Amino acid sequence: MNSSEQTPTGGRDPVRVFLVDDHALFRTGVRAELERAGDAVTVVGEAGSVAEAVAGVAHYQPDVVLLDVHMPDGGGAEVLRRVRSTRSSVVFLALSVSDAAEDVIAVIRAGARGYVTKTISARELVDAVVRVRNGDAVFSPRLAGFVLDAFADRPGAPPISDPELDLLTPREREVLRLLARGYAYKEIASELFISVKTVETHVSSVLRKTQLSNRYELSRWASDRRLI
The missing domain is CATH 1.10.10.10 (Winged helix-like DNA-binding domain superfamily/Winged helix DNA-binding domain)
Structure with a gap:
């Protein structure tokens, strides 16, 4: 993920973001990129496991959770399942190295508002965070087709597995x-x-x-x- 120019807030309070990824080095990098990208977002906390994520979201009450898909103790879908049962107002945006259809569909079905890959630029990530906070659904370009195929019941669309x-x-x-x-x-x-x-x-x-x-x-x- 590469850094870019500053992104304005558009007159609203900064989006409160909570980072969830089991790689501490990656979390540090994302936090640094977001903090350099301007005042549109503010990182309020981070977690490296499902349990830490659930506790952290409850404590910090963020607007948006940036969520990794694969973690050793359950992954993004498990975080979504636990948090959404008690805090339905929190918005989730998946941020993953994976662009596999089954990963995209699993977290969207679990309740994520969007899915972007880790090749995204800092400016694009800030824009995605702001947009999902404002109610938009955001996907990296080639991933949107997976969601359309899975939820539109298009004839001939390949079946998408749901592990749960x-x-x-x-x-x-x-x-x-x-x-x-x-x-x-x-x-x-x-x-x-x-x-x-x-x-x-x-x-x-x-x-x-x-x-x-x-x-x-x-x-x-x-x-x-x-x-x-």
């Missing part, structure tokens, strides 16, 4: 889909010709695999993946 969704069996997906639509356990059992106890077993399995706590979180998770 792939953990569920076909029957668990059926149960989850009906649950997210508001069906009661008894109604799900009748619809799928199974017992209520079997429905409960499937729901418990889905909760365990997704590491969610209740049917309301499951409904949002299913909606994000267009299962409803």
Whole structure:
């Protein structure tokens, strides 16, 4: 990532940014680049693991989290899952060396507002941070097509894998889909010709695999993946 000229704030307060990457040297470089890029953003904190990221976001309450995709203890999607359940106002922008379709789709499905690669310039990164804070979706040019293919249901579009969704069996997906639509356990059992106890077993399995706590979180998770 190369530095560039200063970027104006446009009259608004600086965007409060929190950095998440397991490489301390990279975090130092990004912080330095952002701080040299003008007063549009301010780095309020950083983390090198999922647990540190969750605690740091809760403590610093940033506007935007710059999030690495791959980390040893769970990665960007796991940070998103934990933080979004309690702090839905925080915006996430993935910043990764990976430009693989499955990585892009996984974090977007988890709730990131954009995805840029680490070849981005400092000026472009500041612009991306400001834009996602203001409600835009931002992608490095060639990555936008992955998202369109995955979410537009275009005929002939290649299937994009979702590691979390792939953990569920076909029957668990059926149960989850009906649950997210508001069906009661008894109604799900009748619809799928199974017992209520079997429905409960499937729901418990889905909760365990997704590491969610209740049917309301499951409904949002299913909606994000267009299962409803």
